[in-house]
Amino acid sequence: MPLWEIFHTRDAFSAQDQQGIAESVTSIYSTFLPKFYVSVLFSEFAASNIYVGGEPTSDFVRIKIDHIARSLDTDEVKERFLNAATRVLAPYTTSRALRWELSVVETPRDLWTINGIVPPPSNSEAEKKWKLENRASAY
Amino acid sequence: MPLWEIFHTRDAFSAQDQQGIAESVTSIYSTFLPKFYVSVLFSEFAASNIYVGGEPTSDFVRIKIDHIARSLDTDEVKERFLNAATRVLAPYTTSRALRWELSVVETPRDLWTINGIVPPPSNSEAEKKWKLENRASAY
Amino acid sequence: MPLWEIFHTRDAFSAQDQQGIAESVTSIYSTFLPKFYVSVLFSEFAASNIYVGGEPTSDFVRIKIDHIARSLDTDEVKERFLNAATRVLAPYTTSRALRWELSVVETPRDLWTINGIVPPPSNSEAEKKWKLENRASAY
Numbered sequence: 001m002p003l004w005e006i007f008h009t010r011d012a013f014s015a016q017d018q019q020g021i022a023e024s025v026t027s028i029y030s031t032f033l034p035k036f037y038v039s040v041l042f043s044e045f046a047a048s049n050i051y052v053g054g055e056p057t058s059d060f061v062r063i064k065i066d067h068i069a070r071s072l073d074t075d076e077v078k079e080r081f082l083n084a085a086t087r088v089l090a091p092y093t094t095s096r097a098l099r100w101e102l103s104v105v106e107t108p109r110d111l112w113t114i115n116g117i118v119p120p121p122s123n124s125e126a127e128k129k130w131k132l133e134n135r136a137s138a139y
Numbered sequence: 140m141p142l143w144e145i146f147h148t149r150d151a152f153s154a155q156d157q158q159g160i161a162e163s164v165t166s167i168y169s170t171f172l173p174k175f176y177v178s179v180l181f182s183e184f185a186a187s188n189i190y191v192g193g194e195p196t197s198d199f200v201r202i203k204i205d206h207i208a209r210s211l212d213t214d215e216v217k218e219r220f221l222n223a224a225t226r227v228l229a230p231y232t233t234s235r236a237l238r239w240e241l242s243v244v245e246t247p248r249d250l251w252t253i254n255g256i257v258p259p260p261s262n263s264e265a266e267k268k269w270k271l272e273n274r275a276s277a278y
Numbered sequence: 279m280p281l282w283e284i285f286h287t288r289d290a291f292s293a294q295d296q297q298g299i300a301e302s303v304t305s306i307y308s309t310f311l312p313k314f315y316v317s318v319l320f321s322e323f324a325a326s327n328i329y330v331g332g333e334p335t336s337d338f339v340r341i342k343i344d345h346i347a348r349s350l351d352t353d354e355v356k357e358r359f360l361n362a363a364t365r366v367l368a369p370y371t372t373s374r375a376l377r378w379e380l381s382v383v384e385t386p387r388d389l390w391t392i393n394g395i396v397p398p399p400s401n402s403e404a405e406k407k408w409k410l411e412n413r414a415s416a417y
Contacts, residue, residue, distance in 0.1 A: 003201065003242075007319055015187050022190035035192035039201055039240070041146055042188040048293050049320040051300035053313035053412065062281065062317055064344070066203070068242055078388055086394035094393060099414075101317065103281070103346055104389035110217055111243035115233060116225035134192060136238075142340065142381075154326050161329035174331035178340055178379065180285055181327040205342070207381055249356055250382035254372060255364035273331060275377075 001068040001112065001119070002029055004040045008061045009047045017092055018042050024088040028081075033069060034131040037119075052099070061093055061100040068112045070122060072104070140207040140251065140258070141168055143179045147200045148186045156231055157181050163227040167220075172208060173270040176258075191238070200232055200239040207251045209261060211243070279346040279390065279397070280307055282318045286339045287325045295370055296320050302366040306359075311347060312409040315397075330377070339371055339378040346390045348400065350382070 004025055006013075013021070022040040029038050047058035065085075072078045085102055093100040112119060114136045120126030126139035143164055145152075152160070161179040168177050186197035204224075211217045224241055232239040251258065253275045259265030265278035282303055284291075291299070300318040307316050325336035343363075350356045363380055371378040390397065392414045398404030404417035 001240075001242075003203075018188065018190070019195065022195075023193040026190075026193035036238075038190075038192055039199070040190040041184065041201070042190075043182075043184075043321075044188065045319065045321075049296065049322065051296070051304075051316075051318040051320075053316055054301040054304035056297065056300075060317070062319070064281075066242065066244075072389065075388070082389070082391055082394075082396065086391065090394060099314075099393060101279075101392045102390065103279075103344065103385050105244070105344075105383070105385045106389075107242050107244045110214070111211065111221070111245075112241070113221055113225065114240045115238060116221075116229060118221065140379075140381075142342075157327065157329070158334065161334075162332040165329075165332035175377075177329075177331055178338070179329040180323065180340070182321075182323075183327065205381065205383075244383070246381050246383045249353070250350065250360070250384075251380065252360055252364065253379045254377060255360075255368060257360065 001033070001037045001066075002039070003066040004038075005043060005064045005066075006040065006061065007043045007045060007050070007063075009050060009058045010044045011058070012061060012098060013042065013092065021088065021092055028084045028088065034127070034134055036134050036136075037069060037114075057099075059098050061089075061098055063089070063100065063102040065102065065104040067104055067106045068109055069119065071106045140172070140176045140205075141178070142205040142207075143177075144182060144203045144205075145179065145200065146182045146184060146189070146202075148189060148197045149183045150197070151200060151237060152181065152231065160227065160231055167223045167227065173266070173273055175273050175275075176208060176253075196238075198237050200228075200237055202228070202239065202241040204241065204243040206243055206245045207248055208258065210245050279311070279315045279344075280317070281344040281346075282316075283321060283342045283344075284318065284339065285321045285323060285328070285341070287328060287336045288322045289336075290339060290376060291320065291370065299366065299370055306362045306366065312405070312412055314412050314414075315347060315392075335377075337376050339367075339376055341367070341378065341380040343380065343382040345382055345384045346387055347397065349384045 026038040048056050052060050165177040191199050304316045326334050330338050
């Protein structure tokens, strides 16, 4: 459910970087969500296919995040989430002089399935089982 | 308007699979929408570019769906839609031991154009004409 | 913040076309937004990976737009935006007998960061500075 789509130029991130980012992104959620809920997709572009301000650029990373299972309801929770995202991403972006931009959209929980199953309610026993077993199952 | 973005590893679907999926997806909508409203994009990834739960994976398919022309207003309609999606996708995923996850977002109808034309209202005469001719035209 | 994702077949747009589109898209916003807020990503597909109405197609361009910094609040503003988008895209699509479809989604301003910084409020002094300098900075 948290789906992170990371758009970057081909040379920005090595396979090791991607592994590191994916692990850190997953750790943002893994205290309260099943780990397998967290997907990270790396979309690699040629520099000639990314434009910022009308100019082709090789120093820009764009991150789009879809949240479904949980919403960020208060200012405090939003700030905490954005800070966590920055903590994860800065070593791979700011520290390397890459510009980056991130946005989150929250999509409807009742229009979401995993393996064809509507995931169990937040904090339900079934969700705890999914988290423990790290996989979807009938409930 | 229904836009299905299907993210999958390069070897998950053959051209024939993609054709089959696209036809079945279109059939979900074709009783009530112009067929050309239905777009399906297959985004192929290297397994090293898709992470689930922090691990690179080659057995995962992620589907993002944008609905514009119609919204799913009742629990019954939502369930029927999700069941239809499962019926279409299961033979290409569950039956092949691929994990998959699907989410839908509904976007504003008045911020939508086809060939620069704001599509006609739901169930209007103009929409019927678009459906019959399977193409957009001035109205 | 305006993020334009343009999905097209590999041969639809040359590097020069992409440059032209990106510049024109940027000009839609550059009177009121920092230029570097505008990102355009060109996602190139094989014709066999794009289906419209269940058929693989090489004459279709799909544009997804995320708006964050400003929302289109009135019918008049929406119409003006859609007309501007058509003016930018028609020479590269309609004039070349390509079909195209565009949709906009507005995502929450308070779940958005650039270089880890929540961008300054609309029309604030800080936003004016960002616009003038065409880059993000602490404020």
